[in-house]
Amino acid sequence: MAEKKYDASSIKILEGLEAVRKRPGMYIGSTDKRGLHHLVWEIVDNAIDEVINGYGDHIKITLNKDMSITVSDNGRGVPIGMHESGKSTPEVIYTILHAGGKFEEGNYKVSGGLHGVGGSVVNALSKKMDVIIYREGKISNIRFNDGGNVESPLKTIGESKKTGTTVTFLPDYTIFKNCNFSYTTICERMQESAFLLPSLTIDVIDDLDKREAHFHYDKGITNFVEYINENKTTLNKVLHFTGLKNTIEVDIALQYTDSYNENIISFVNNVKTGDGGTHEVGFKTGITKAFNDYAKEYNLIKTKDGSFDGSDVREGLTAIINLKIPENLLQFEGQTKGKLGTPEARNVTETITYDNLKFFLEENKEVALNIIEKAQKSKLAREAARKAREAARNGKGKNSREKVISEKLARATGKDYAKNELFLVEGDSAGGSAKLFRNRETQAILPLRGKVLNCEKASTAEINANAELKLIEYAIGAGLGQEFDYRESNYGKVIIMTDADVDGSHIQILLITFFYRFMRPLIEEGMLYIATPPLYSIETSHGKEYIATDEELESAKKKIKGTPKIQRFKGLGEMNADELYETTMDPANRRLMRVSITDAALAEKRIHVLMGDQVEPRKEWINENVDFTLEDDFRK
Numbered sequence: 001m002a003e004k005k006y007d008a009s010s011i012k013i014l015e016g017l018e019a020v021r022k023r024p025g026m027y028i029g030s031t032d033k034r035g036l037h038h039l040v041w042e043i044v045d046n047a048i049d050e051v052i053n054g055y056g057d058h059i060k061i062t063l064n065k066d067m068s069i070t071v072s073d074n075g076r077g078v079p080i081g082m083h084e085s086g087k088s089t090p091e092v093i094y095t096i097l098h099a100g101g102k103f104e105e106g107n108y109k110v111s112g113g114l115h116g117v118g119g120s121v122v123n124a125l126s127k128k129m130d131v132i133i134y135r136e137g138k139i140s141n142i143r144f145n146d147g148g149n150v151e152s153p154l155k156t157i158g159e160s161k162k163t164g165t166t167v168t169f170l171p172d173y174t175i176f177k178n179c180n181f182s183y184t185t186i187c188e189r190m191q192e193s194a195f196l197l198p199s200l201t202i203d204v205i206d207d208l209d210k211r212e213a214h215f216h217y218d219k220g221i222t223n224f225v226e227y228i229n230e231n232k233t234t235l236n237k238v239l240h241f242t243g244l245k246n247t248i249e250v251d252i253a254l255q256y257t258d259s260y261n262e263n264i265i266s267f268v269n270n271v272k273t274g275d276g277g278t279h280e281v282g283f284k285t286g287i288t289k290a291f292n293d294y295a296k297e298y299n300l301i302k303t304k305d306g307s308f309d310g311s312d313v314r315e316g317l318t319a320i321i322n323l324k325i326p327e328n329l330l331q332f333e334g335q336t337k338g339k340l341g342t343p344e345a346r347n348v349t350e351t352i353t354y355d356n357l358k359f360f361l362e363e364n365k366e367v368a369l370n371i372i373e374k375a376q377k378s379k380l381a382r383e384a385a386r387k388a389r390e391a392a393r394n395g396k397g398k399n400s401r402e403k404v405i406s407e408k409l410a411r412a413t414g415k416d417y418a419k420n421e422l423f424l425v426e427g428d429s430a431g432g433s434a435k436l437f438r439n440r441e442t443q444a445i446l447p448l449r450g451k452v453l454n455c456e457k458a459s460t461a462e463i464n465a466n467a468e469l470k471l472i473e474y475a476i477g478a479g480l481g482q483e484f485d486y487r488e489s490n491y492g493k494v495i496i497m498t499d500a501d502v503d504g505s506h507i508q509i510l511l512i513t514f515f516y517r518f519m520r521p522l523i524e525e526g527m528l529y530i531a532t533p534p535l536y537s538i539e540t541s542h543g544k545e546y547i548a549t550d551e552e553l554e555s556a557k558k559k560i561k562g563t564p565k566i567q568r569f570k571g572l573g574e575m576n577a578d579e580l581y582e583t584t585m586d587p588a589n590r591r592l593m594r595v596s597i598t599d600a601a602l603a604e605k606r607i608h609v610l611m612g613d614q615v616e617p618r619k620e621w622i623n624e625n626v627d628f629t630l631e632d633d634f635r636k
C-alpha cells in the first residue's frame with residue numbers, strides 16, 4: 001500500500017486547522033455551551049445562505065443519539081468538481097481556513113453572500129465530520145476525523161435525483177467541556193430564522209429525547225410580533241410595512257399591547273443587531289414624530305403641555321425591524337459588532353416608519369386614540385415620578401422611608417459604589433446570618449420576607465404601592481422604570497440569595513421579572529447575579545468540603561474511603577452564619593451566576609412562561625434556559 005503523502009499544501013492546511021484547535025476562542029468565541037452551539041450556527045448559516053440565494057426551502061436539524069448533530073438542506077448541493085489543487089471542492093471547503101476568524105477585529109458576518117466560511121472551523125473542532133452531497137444525479141460523500149484529517153476522500157456512494165447538502169459532525173470532546181446540544185436553544189434560534197425567511201421551513205428533531213419542532217411562518221415578521229404578544233392584550237392588528245430607499249430595504253412589523261414595556265428587536269441582512277444602531281434610532285424618531293404630529297393635528301395635546309417623549313409612545317410597543325443593506329453600505333460598530341453604524345439607514349428607516357405610521361393613524365382613528373391615551377398616561381406618570389424623585393432628593397418625605405430601610409437594610413460602609421454588593425436574601429433568619437458575617441465594607445444585606453409581587457403585569461403605580469419592591473428600589477437608589485439610571489446605583493452587584501429549592505427558584509424568577517421590567521439596564525449591564533449556596537457538606541478526617549450538585553456529591557463519595565458525614569442543606573438557614581459567608585458570599589470561594597438576558601424576545605417569552613400557570617414549561621425553563629452564566633466565565 002502506498003504511503004500517505006504529505007505535500008506542502010496539505011501540511012499548510014493542517015497548520016491552518018491546528019490554529020483553530022489551538023485558539024478556538026478566536027474563531028468561535030469560547031468553548032463553553034455558547035461556543036458549542038456556535039458550531040451549529042456556522043453550519044446552519046451555510047444552509048440559510050443557500051436559501052437566501054434562492055435555492056432550497058427546507059432545513060432539517062437532527063440531534064443524534066451518538067451526540068453528533070446533522071444539518072441538511074435541499075439547495076443545490078456543494079459543488080463536487082475537482083479543485084486545481086487536485087483536491088475535491090468539498091475537501092477544500094471543509095479543510096481550508098478562510099482568512100480571519102469572525103471574532104477577530106474588523107470582521108463581521110453577513111448572511112446571504114459568502115458560502116461555507118465556517119465549515120472548516122467546525123471540522124477543525126470535530127472528532128468526526130461527514131458530508132453527503134446530492135448533486136448531478138449522484139450521492140457523494142467525504143469524511144473527516146480528528147480535527148479535519150481526511151478519513152475518506154470524496155466518492156460517489158449512490159444515485160439520486162435530489163439536490164442538497166447534509167453535514168453531520170461530532171464536536172471534539174477534548175475541546176468542549178460540555179458536548180450536549182440544547183434542543184431548546186437550537187429551536188429558539190431556528191424559530192427566529194424561520195420568522196425572518198417566510199419561504200423557509202425548518203425542522204428540529206431530537207432523537208435523544210424523542211421530540212420535534214417545525215417552524216414555518218408565511219407572514220414572516222408579522223408572525224414574529226404575534227408570537228411575542230401571544231399572551232398579551234393588544235391594541236391593534238399587527239401593522240406590517242416595507243419600503244425601499246437609496247438601495248436600502250426596510251421591513252417593519254409593530255403592534256401595541258396594554259403592557260408597559262417596549263420590545264424592539266432589529267436585524268440587518270437577517271443577522272440580529274443586538275445593540276441597535278442607526279436603524280433603531282431612525283425607527284424611534286419616526287414613531288415619535290408620527291404620534292406628535294397626529295396628536296397636534298387633532299388637538300390631542302396642547303402646545304403648553306409639551307410633546308410626547310419617545311418613551312411615552314413606545315410604552316407597550318413590540319416591533320421587529322429587518323433591513324437589507326448592500327455590502328458597500330454596511331458598517332458595524334461596538335465590541336461585538338452588534339450595532340449598525342450605516343448613517344444612511346437612519347433617515348431611510350425614519351421616513352418609511354413615519355410615512356406608514358402616520359397614514360395608518362389617519363386611517364384608524366380609534367386605534368390612534370387608544371395609543372395616544374396610553375402615551376398620555378405615560379407622560380403624566382413620568383412627570384409625577386420626576387417630581388417625586390426631585391422631592392426625595394431634596395429630603396421631603398424621606399424620613400419615614402429612611403426609618404423603615406434603616407431597620408431592614410444593613411448598609412455597606414465603603415464608598416466605592418462599584419465595588420459594593422447588595423444581597424437580597426430570602427427570609428429574615430438567613431438575612432440575620434448574612435448580616436453577622438458579611439464583609440461590612442462592601443456587602444450590604446436586605447432580607448426579603450416571603451414572595452415578592454409578581455411584576456409580569458404590574459404597572460409602575462402598583463410597584464410604587466408595594467413596600468418590599470419599594471425597599472429594593474430605595475436601597476439601589478437609581479430610580480425605577482424610565483427614570484432608572486444604572487450609573488446611579490449604590491451597588492456594582494445586586495445578588496439574589498435564596499434557598500436552593502423550588503420556592504427559592506420562584507423567588508429568583510419573581511425578582512428577575514421585577515428587574516427585567518423596571519430596572520432592565522441593571523441586567524443589560526451585567527449587574528444582577530444569583531448566589532449559589534451549596535447543597536451538601538461532606539466531612540471526613542481531612543476536613544469539610546462543600547458540594548454544589550448531586551452529581552458532584554456522587555463523585556465525591558466515590559473518592560472518599562470510609563463513611564463521611566454528609567449534611568444536606570435544605571435552605572440557607574440550615575447553614576451556620578460563618579458557613580453561609582464562606583461558601584456563598586465570600587468572593588474567594590463563592591460561585592455567582594450572572595443573569596444575562598441577551599435576547600429581549602426570548603426574555604419576554606420566558607417571563608410569560610415562568611409567570612403563567614404552565615408548570616411544565618416553567619420547570620424546563622429553569623433547568624435548561626436561564627442564561628445564568630458563571631461569573632468566572634466573564635473574567636476570562
Ligand code: 28G
Nearest residue numbers: 043046047050071072073076077078115165166167
Ligand atoms: C447542510 C448543512 C449546511 C451549502 C451550497 C451550495 C453551493 C456552495 C454550499 O458553493 C462554493 C464558491 C464560490 C461557487 C454554489 C452550489 C454555487 C453553485 C453552490 C450547506 C462555489 C460553495 N452550486 N450549499 N456551497 N462556491 N449548504 N448546508 O452548507 O463559487 S454550502
